[in-house]
Amino acid sequence: MDALGGYERLRDKASRNMVREGEPSLGEKTLFLLMGFIFYLARINQFTKDVPEPWQLSLQDAAHPVMEEIIFFHDQVMFMLTMIITTVL
Secondary structure, eight states, X not given: OHHHHHHHHHHHHHHHHSOOTTOOXXXXXXXXXXXXXXXXXXXXXXXXXXXXXXXOOSOOOOSSHHHHHHHHHHHHHHHHHHHHHHHHO
């Protein structure tokens, strides 16, 4: 019985030092938290990127290439209108 009890004590000690199956290790937990923080920062940057400002005179930053072309066209038309109006008046 003494030999069997010693075996059980060793088994209990080994099982306490082992990571339970299905439980992530410390490195995996750290990696998960780091990835979550990076995605959180990317999400914040996404929301603060194209925010309208008070008394803004121009359009917001484009989120699509088509909108970039529309803004470029707007700038060109405004320049031409300014030139025409100044020469006529």
